[in-house]
Amino acid sequence: MRMGASPLVSANVAVASRWLTSHDRTRPVSSSLGVGRPSGSKHVNRMKDLPRTLTTPSGVDLGPVTSVADGASRSIVLVTRSSRFHGFVVRRGNALYGYVDRCPHAGLPLAQALDQFIAADGRHIQCSWHGALFEPDTGLCVGGPCVGAHLQPWPLKTIDGHIFTA
Numbered sequence: 319m320r321m322g323a324s325p326l327v328s329a330n331v332a333v334a335s336r337w338l339t340s341h342d343r344t345r346p347v348s349s350s351l352g353v354g355r356p357s358g359s360k361h362v363n364r365m366k367d368l369p370r371t372l373t374t375p376s377g378v379d380l381g382p383v384t385s386v387a388d389g390a391s392r393s394i395v396l397v398t399r400s401s402r403f404h405g406f407v408v409r410r411g412n413a414l415y416g417y418v419d420r421c422p423h424a425g426l427p428l429a430q431a432l433d434q435f436i437a438a439d440g441r442h443i444q445c446s447w448h449g450a451l452f453e454p455d456t457g458l459c460v461g462g463p464c465v466g467a468h469l470q471p472w473p474l475k476t477i478d479g480h481i482f483t484a
């Protein structure tokens with residue numbers, strides 16, 4: 319599903335499965351969705367050494383839609399042999415919004431605590447560093463030090479109740 323107010327859509331599941339079955343391919347390695355958390359410090363250290371990318375290939379299965387509670391958010395990391403990607407997903411009813419985990423104010427990851435991207439008002443996305451507030455459906459900053467800037471969308475879609483990169 320494209321970020322924004324796009325409805326959930328379906329696509330070809332076979333496209334996604336190839337990314338999950340090969341060691342050479344992109345696969346989720348750290349996610350509160352429960353799809354492949356790193357199991358050891360050696361793996362985590364290797365991941366930190368990889369350069370960061372702001373885009374992902376299409377068709378990566380990120381887990382079931384229901385793994386993101388309505389009104390909540392989840393952090394997701396995807397790793398290949400050559401790069402790592404950090405993003406997050408926000409759910410509002412049947413709508414899912416994905417963004418790159420990088421604040422337009424200072425380029426930092428928004429959340430300092432795992433999965434904590436939602437402001438106390440329960441409505442906005444909030445950066446934990448200097449309090450920037452973002453609309454969940456557009457990524458537009460509406461409060462804080464970078465008003466008018468946008469979070470970078472992370473295109474997603476759903477297939478049979480699972481979230482996939484688009």
Ligand code: FES
Nearest residue numbers: 421423424445448
């Ligand atoms: S880094 Fe996000 S508000 Fe400053």
